[in-house]
Amino acid sequence: MERTQRTPGTGGTPDGMGSILSAGQTYTAEDILKTIPMQEYIAGYRDFGRVRGYCHECSRFGTCWACPPYSFDEEQCLRRYGTIDLLATRITPAGGTVLTREVSEEIIRKERYRLDAMLLRREREAGSGEDGSGERGCNSPVRAFFAGTCLLCPPEQCTRRSNAPCRHPKSIRPSLEAMGFDIALTASDIFGIPLQWASNGNPPAYLTLVSGLAY
Numbered sequence: 019m020e021r022t023q024r025t026p027g028t029g030g031t032p033d034g035m036g037s038i039l040s041a042g043q044t045y046t047a048e049d050i051l052k053t054i055p056m057q058e059y060i061a062g063y064r065d066f067g068r069v070r071g072y073c074h075e076c077s078r079f080g081t082c083w084a085c086p087p088y089s090f091d092e093e094q095c096l097r098r099y100g101t102i103d104l105l106a107t108r109i110t111p112a113g114g115t116v117l118t119r120e121v122s123e124e125i126i127r128k129e130r131y132r133l134d135a136m137l138l139r140r141e142r143e144a145g146s147g148e149d150g151s152g153e154r155g156c157n158s159p160v161r162a163f164f165a166g167t168c169l170l171c172p173p174e175q176c177t178r179r180s181n182a183p184c185r186h187p188k189s190i191r192p193s194l195e196a197m198g199f200d201i202a203l204t205a206s207d208i209f210g211i212p213l214q215w216a217s218n219g220n221p222p223a224y225l226t227l228v229s230g231l232a233y
């Protein structure tokens with residue numbers, strides 16, 4: 019299992035949105051890589067019916083091009099790949115940072131920009147990257163799966179709401195969860211990092227993102 023750790027600075031987000039992190043508030047992000055056969059990941063961690071049920075309850079279902087329902091068969095798409103690199107990113111607050119909902123959203127956005135760019139670069143290096151969430155993307159020799167929904171436009175402005183083409187089709191990818199994988203089980207069982215949520219008014223001690231790169 020490979021690990022890399024970085025301590026990001028504070029400041030504005032890459033899309034120009036202002037930062038709500040004050041001076042001195044920061045966090046560490048540790049990336050942990052685990053490579054497993056795709057067949058093993060499907061057999062042990064995919065529960066399509068149950069996980070897709072969660073998608074049905076989300077406001078982005080059918081209103082975001084990066085989210086389900088898709089124009090391709092998810093299982094056939096996954097079975098074109100022999101191996102998957104799973105990347106867990108554990109985000110731990112530092113410098114007095116408290117993971118309120120707003121702070122968590124900002125940190126996740128920053129880390130998603132970093133992770134998504136890194137995964138897309140890996141795709142490009144392998145000659146992939148032409149189609150974000152459609153059938154053609156499943157023919158790519160390397161295919162990225164992001165750690166959540168699309169963050170490129172405000173949700174209410176996604177063009178899927180008006181059935182118009184995506185503004186950034188080369189930059190969107192399905193999430194692992196949208197492909198039917200149990201992310202809580204992935205995080206706890208493969209990486210030893212149980213997911214945490216806020217409860218009873220107490221913020222989580224850390225945040226976890228799980229991305230993937232199939233090939």
Ligand code: SF4
Pocket residue numbers: 082083084168169170171172173175176177178183184185186187190
């Ligand atoms: S880039 Fe914009 S239009 Fe495309 S899926 Fe994301 S939110 Fe929707």
